[in-house]
Amino acid sequence: MERIAIYPGSFDPVTNGHLDILERGLKLFDKIIIAILTNPKKKFLFTLDERIEMLEESLKEFSNVEIDTFDGLTVDFAAECNAQGILRGLRAMSDFEYEFQMALMNRRLNREVQTVYLMTGLRWIYTSSSIIKEAAQFGGDIHGMVPPIVEQKIKKIFAVKR
Ligand code: ADP
Numbered sequence: 001m002e003r004i005a006i007y008p009g010s011f012d013p014v015t016n017g018h019l020d021i022l023e024r025g026l027k028l029f030d031k032i033i034i035a036i037l038t039n040p041k042k043k044f045l046f047t048l049d050e051r052i053e054m055l056e057e058s059l060k061e062f063s064n065v066e067i068d069t070f071d072g073l074t075v076d077f078a079a080e081c082n083a084q085g086i087l088r089g090l091r092a093m094s095d096f097e098y099e100f101q102m103a104l105m106n107r108r109l110n111r112e113v114q115t116v117y118l119m120t121g122l123r124w125i126y127t128s129s130s131i132i133k134e135a136a137q138f139g140g141d142i143h144g145m146v147p148p149i150v151e152q153k154i155k156k157i158f159a160v161k162r
Contacts, residue, residue: 003028005085005116006078008035008070012044013150014055015132017124021089024118026064033081034059036069045133050153058147075110086115091125 005025011018011034025032034055038048046054048069055067070077078086086106088099103115120127127145136142136154143151 002030003085004031004033004081004083005029005087006033006035006074006081006083007087008037008074008077010037010042010044010129011051011055012046012129013051013132013146013154014058015124015127015129015146015150016144017089017091017120017127019058019147020121020124021087021118022059022062022065025087025116026062028116029085029087031064031066032087033066033068033083035074035077035081036067038069038071040071045157046153054147054150054153057149073109075106075113078113079110084112084114086113088115088117089120090117091120091128 005028007022007025009018022032022034036048036051036055044051052067052069059065059067068077068081074086086103088103090096090099099117103117106113106115132142132145133154136158139158142154146154
C-alpha cells in the first residue's frame, strides 16, 4: 500500500522550515501532497498562483511531492487524496496548543487519518512565513531562510511598497 500524506498550510510564502519538514516527511511517506489553503477569508500576501509558482520552483530537487489546493475540512481533503496521514511541523511550545486542538478535532472528524508531527530542524525554530514577511517589510535580510525565488519575490514586493 502506498503511504500518502497531505501537508496542509498557507505557504504564504514557502520557507526553508517548510522544506525541512517535507524532506523528513518523505522518509516516512511514499508521497506527500502539499495542500495549499485557499480560504478566501484569510488575508495572504501572495496570490494562490504566486504561492504555487514559488513552491514549484523550490521543489525542483524533490521527488514524490505534489501540489494541490483545498478549502474546507482538512480531513475531507485527506480522504479525497486517499491519504492516511496529515503532516505538520512543530517548532516551539507555542505551536503545540493549537496543533493539539486541531489534531484531536481532526481525529474526531475522521478516525482513519492520523496527524503526524515532525520536529523542526533547530536552524528553523524561529522561521515562520509571518516573521519573514514582517522582517522583510522593514528591509530585514531574509537570505538563507527562504528559497532563492521567494527571497527575490519578497524583496520585489516590499521594494515597491516602501
Ligand atoms: P498554517 O497557517 O496552517 O500554520 P503554514 O504555511 O504557516 O500554515 O505552515 C504549514 C505547516 O508547516 C505547519 O504545520 C507549520 O507548523 C509548519 N511549519 C512552518 N514553519 C516551520 C518551521 N520553521 N519548522 C517546522 N515546521 C514549520
